[in-house]
Structures are given as structure tokens and as C-alpha cells.
Amino acid sequence: MxxxxxxxxxxxxxxxxxxxxxxxxxxxxxxxxxxxxxxxxxxxxxxxxxxxxxxxxxxxxxxxxxxxxxxxxxxxxxxxxxxxxxxxxxxxxxxxxxxxxxxxxxxxxxxxxxxDIPPIPGEIRDTLEKEYAANGIGALQARLKRLDPDHFEKIDQQNTHRLIRALEVILGTGKPITSFxxxxxxxxxxxxxxxxxxxxxxxxxxxxxxxxxxxxxxxxxxxxxxxxxxxxxxxxxxxxxxxxxxxxxxxxxxxxxxxxxxxxxxxxxxxxxxxxxxxxxxxxxxxxxxxxxxxxxxx
The missing domain is CATH 3.40.50.300 (P-loop containing nucleotide triphosphate hydrolases)
Structure with a gap:
């Protein structure tokens, strides 16, 4: 090229x-x-x-x-x-x-x-999905807003997959997803x-x-x-x-x-x-x- x-x-x-x-x-x-x-x-x-x-x-x-x-x-x-x-x-x-x-x-x-994002233990996602099933999307939104407010303001806040992915990364690595x-x-x-x-x-x-x-x-x-x-x-x-x-x-x-x-x-x-x-x-x-x-x- x-x-x-x-x-x-x-x-x-x-x-x-x-x-x-x-x-x-x-x-x-x-x-x-x-x-x-x-x-x-x-x-x-x-x-x-x-x-x-x-x-x-x-x-x-x-x-x-x-x-x-x-x-x-x-x-x-x-x-x-x-x-x-x-x-x-x-x-x-x-x-x-x-x-x-x-x-x-x-x-x-x-x-x-x-x-590359390090592998995240599967139990973290399982826990987040159970939280979503029990408490709805609002619980995920509130948690991500508290843990990673900058990323929360930029993503589609109605997208459960994006919310869970951002949460599992910060919970699994201790770093926000944007740090990767x-x-x-x-x-x-x-x-x-x-x-x-x-x-x-x-x-x-x-x-x-x-x-x-x-x-x-x-x-x-x-x-x-x-x-x-x-x-x-x-x-x-x-x-x-x-x-x-x-x-x-x-x-x-x-x-x-x-x-x-x-x-x-x-x-x-x-x-x-x-x-x-x-x-x-x-x-x-x-x-x-x-x-x-x-x-x-x-x-």
C-alpha cells in the first residue's frame, strides 16, 4: 500500500x-x-x-x-x-x-x-445479569454512573449489553473500559x-x-x-x-x-x-x- x-x-x-x-x-x-x-x-x-x-x-x-x-x-x-x-x-x-x-x-x-482487555471471570457477568433480572436496567445504570461516570455519559444508556460490559470490565480489572x-x-x-x-x-x-x-x-x-x-x-x-x-x-x-x-x-x-x-x-x-x-x- x-x-x-x-x-x-x-x-x-x-x-x-x-x-x-x-x-x-x-x-x-x-x-x-x-x-x-x-x-x-x-x-x-x-x-x-x-x-x-x-x-x-x-x-x-x-x-x-x-x-x-x-x-x-x-x-x-x-x-x-x-x-x-x-x-x-x-x-x-x-x-x-x-x-x-x-x-x-x-x-x-x-x-x-x-x-486487549484481560479475561474477565464469568461469575462477574453472571452476577450482573442476575442483578439486571432482579432489579432492571436502572440498577445497572446507577452502578455504572457511580463507578465510571465519564463512560456512562457517553454510551447508549438503554443498551443493557454495553452497561454490563462496562461494569464487568471495571469490576474485573479495577480499571474503566476506556483505559484499554x-x-x-x-x-x-x-x-x-x-x-x-x-x-x-x-x-x-x-x-x-x-x-x-x-x-x-x-x-x-x-x-x-x-x-x-x-x-x-x-x-x-x-x-x-x-x-x-x-x-x-x-x-x-x-x-x-x-x-x-x-x-x-x-x-x-x-x-x-x-x-x-x-x-x-x-x-x-x-x-x-x-x-x-x-x-x-x-x-
């Missing part, structure tokens, strides 16, 4: 317009897109993850979309290794590649890498340009609410109903499905489920922005400024 290869990283909160921008950039450079989304890689999840449409997928080659099953275990460290292997292969025929997604850990795994992110970044044979997409809070929240209305019209509740039997799987411990599962359990009515879907999606977007704003290498731009984004990627 020659040294003039460039990875264009496009990040930002949910509903900001990452997919459309990534496709425009990829078309300009006649290249391919690597998705860095921890949910879009699952075949069984479609409407609730806002995957690119079939037409969009046909426009530009995408990777890590519909590649795994919710019955598989997959995490950021695994994604980092797989994605870097693919990137090396794709750079054999492209000078530019696009990495696009809102999953901060997945992006970080590619750009910076992770140190590399102190010395991976040295790549390619350059990285990071573009963050940003809108006013009012516009972003309007888009989030409108997109949720579209998802519901497209059959989100029906999709969740088909996944109800797998509601305890790690991949489904996330905004967009848990609210509907609780509605199906009789915890509240459909109107309340819709209110929570929108509220929790807005909160998730806020946490995404908190995560990405900590990265000083990201250049923030309006998603409508395609020429500016392409210009930055070309520089």
Missing part, C-alpha cells in the same frame, strides 16, 4: 444525514463505504436502525451492512480488526475510502485501536480525515422526530413484534426496540411508546455528540455543504 491513501471518516449523531453525505462523497471519489454502525450490521434489524435503502446500497458498494446475525456476538474490538483487514484490501484498488457511522467505539477501533483504549494510536499506512456533521439542536431534533414518524409508518412496531422473542439478545438492548418491547409487555400504551422512542432517540443523539466532541481531529460541517466536505477530503 502506498502512502497516499486516505480514509475519509464521516461521523455525527443519528438523523443528521450521514448516509446521504457518505454516498455523495463516495460517488465523487468513485469508492466504497465501510459502515461503522453497531446495529446496521445485523440482518434482522432494518427499520429501527435506519439502514441505507436498497436503492442507496445499489448506488455505492457498502460493507458491514447485513453481514451478521443478532445471534452472533460482535463488538468494537472485533469490528476494528475486521474493518482494518478490509480497508487494507480495498486500498489495493482505491485511493480513497469512506468510513461512516455514529458508533463512536467502532470508529475509534479503526482509527486508534484498542489494547490505546494510549499510543495505531500507526496506519494511510491518512485519516475526520468530518463531523452538525445541525442546530432544533433542526436535529425535528429530523429525529420526523424520522421516527416515518419508521413507525414503515412498520417499526411490526418489526419489533417479530423480534420480541429475542428481546434479551445484546443487539436488541438499544433505543428503538426496547421502548416497543415494554409497550408489548403492557408497561404503557402506544402513545407513550412513541413519546419514549422520540425522547430516547434525542438523548442518544446528545450522547453521540458528547462522544465525538471530545475528538479534536474532527472538523465540523453542515451536511448540506457537500462541496466543502469533498474539498476537505481532497486536501
Amino acid at each position: 502506498t502512502g497516499n491513501k486516505k480514509l475519509i471518516v464521516i461521523v455525527g449523531p443519528t438523523a443528521v444525514g450521514k448516509t446521504a453525505v457518505a454516498i455523495d462523497v463516495a460517488k465523487h471519489f468513485k469508492t466504497e463505504i465501510i459502515s461503522a454502525d453497531s446495529r446496521q450490521l445485523f440482518r434482522e434489524l432494518s427499520i429501527g436502525t435506519a439502514k441505507p435503502t436498497p436503492a442507496e446500497l445499489a448506488t455505492v458498494p457498502h460493507h458491514f451492512i447485513n453481514t451478521h446475525s443478532i445471534h452472533e456476538t460482535y463488538d468494537a474490538a472485533k469490528f476494528g480488526k475486521d474493518a482494518l483487514g478490509l480497508i487494507q484490501e480495498l486500498f489495493e484498488r482505491h485511493d480513497h475510502l469512506v468510513l461512516c457511522g455514529g458508533s463512536g467505539l467502532y470508529v475509534k477501533a479503526v482509527c486508534e485501536g484498542f489494547d 483504549q490505546r494510549r499510543n494510536k495505531l500507526q496506519h499506512a494511510f491518512s485519516i480525515v475526520k468530518v463531523g456533521l452538525e445541525l442546530s439542536r432544533e433542526e436535529l431534533y425535528r429530523r429525529i422526530d420526523a424520522r421516527m414518524d416515518c419508521m413507525i409508518a414503515e412498520g417499526l412496531f411490526m418489526e419489533a413484534e417479530g423480534l420480541y422473542a429475542f428481546r434479551d439478545h445484546n443487539a436488541l438492548q438499544t433505543v428503538g426496540y426496547q421502548e416497543i418491547f415494554d409497550f408489548m409487555n403492557g408497561s404503557y400504551d402506544q402513545a407513550e411508546a412513541i413519546r419514549l422512542l422520540k425522547r430516547n432517540s434525542r438523548r442518544y443523539a446528545k450522547r453521540q455528540m458528547t462522544w465525538f466532541k471530545h475528538d479534536a481531529e474532527i472538523v465540523w460541517m453542515n451536511p448540506a455543504n457537500i462541496e466543502g466536505i469533498i474539498g476537505l477530503a481532497s486536501s
Whole structure:
């Protein structure tokens, strides 16, 4: 691989317009897109993850979309290794590649890498899962907020798998999970340009609410109903499905489920922005400024 290869990283909160921008950039450079989304890689999840449409997928080659099953275990460290292997292969025929997604850990795994986390005794996870079964997600949230408040503020707080993973690491090693992110970044044979997409809070929240209305019209509740039997799987411990599962359990009515879907999606977007704003290498731009984004990627 020659040294003039460039990875264009496009990040930002949910509903900001990452997919459309990534496709425009990829078309300009006649290249391919690597998705860095921890949910879009699952075949069984479609409407609730806002995957690119079939037409969009046909426009530009995408990777890590519909590649795994919710019955598989997959995490950021695994994604980092797989994605870097693919990137090396794709750079054999492209000078530019696009990495696009809102999953901060997945992006970080590619750009910076992770140190290996020591094996955690299985009984720690067993204890945490029993605690969750007995006391609900609130107990996990409160415990992680107390033990690792910085990480708690950045992750999807409705994702039981993420909460348990962070807790088992800090309980098993005495160190927060973020301490295993590399102190010395991976040295790549390619350059990285990071573009963050940003809108006013009012516009972003309007888009989030409108997109949720579209998802519901497209059959989100029906999709969740088909996944109800797998509601305890790690991949489904996330905004967009848990609210509907609780509605199906009789915890509240459909109107309340819709209110929570929108509220929790807005909160998730806020946490995404908190995560990405900590990265000083990201250049923030309006998603409508395609020429500016392409210009930055070309520089």
C-alpha cells in the first residue's frame, strides 16, 4: 500500500444525514463505504436502525451492512480488526475510502485501536445479569454512573449489553473500559480525515422526530413484534426496540411508546455528540455543504 491513501471518516449523531453525505462523497471519489454502525450490521434489524435503502446500497458498494446475525456476538474490538483487514484490501484498488457511522467505539477501533482487555471471570457477568433480572436496567445504570461516570455519559444508556460490559470490565480489572483504549494510536499506512456533521439542536431534533414518524409508518412496531422473542439478545438492548418491547409487555400504551422512542432517540443523539466532541481531529460541517466536505477530503 502506498502512502497516499486516505480514509475519509464521516461521523455525527443519528438523523443528521450521514448516509446521504457518505454516498455523495463516495460517488465523487468513485469508492466504497465501510459502515461503522453497531446495529446496521445485523440482518434482522432494518427499520429501527435506519439502514441505507436498497436503492442507496445499489448506488455505492457498502460493507458491514447485513453481514451478521443478532445471534452472533460482535463488538468494537472485533469490528476494528475486521474493518482494518478490509480497508487494507480495498486500498489495493482505491485511493480513497469512506468510513461512516455514529458508533463512536467502532470508529475509534479503526482509527486508534484498542489494547486487549484481560479475561474477565464469568461469575462477574453472571452476577450482573442476575442483578439486571432482579432489579432492571436502572440498577445497572446507577452502578455504572457511580463507578465510571465519564463512560456512562457517553454510551447508549438503554443498551443493557454495553452497561454490563462496562461494569464487568471495571469490576474485573479495577480499571474503566476506556483505559484499554490505546494510549499510543495505531500507526496506519494511510491518512485519516475526520468530518463531523452538525445541525442546530432544533433542526436535529425535528429530523429525529420526523424520522421516527416515518419508521413507525414503515412498520417499526411490526418489526419489533417479530423480534420480541429475542428481546434479551445484546443487539436488541438499544433505543428503538426496547421502548416497543415494554409497550408489548403492557408497561404503557402506544402513545407513550412513541413519546419514549422520540425522547430516547434525542438523548442518544446528545450522547453521540458528547462522544465525538471530545475528538479534536474532527472538523465540523453542515451536511448540506457537500462541496466543502469533498474539498476537505481532497486536501
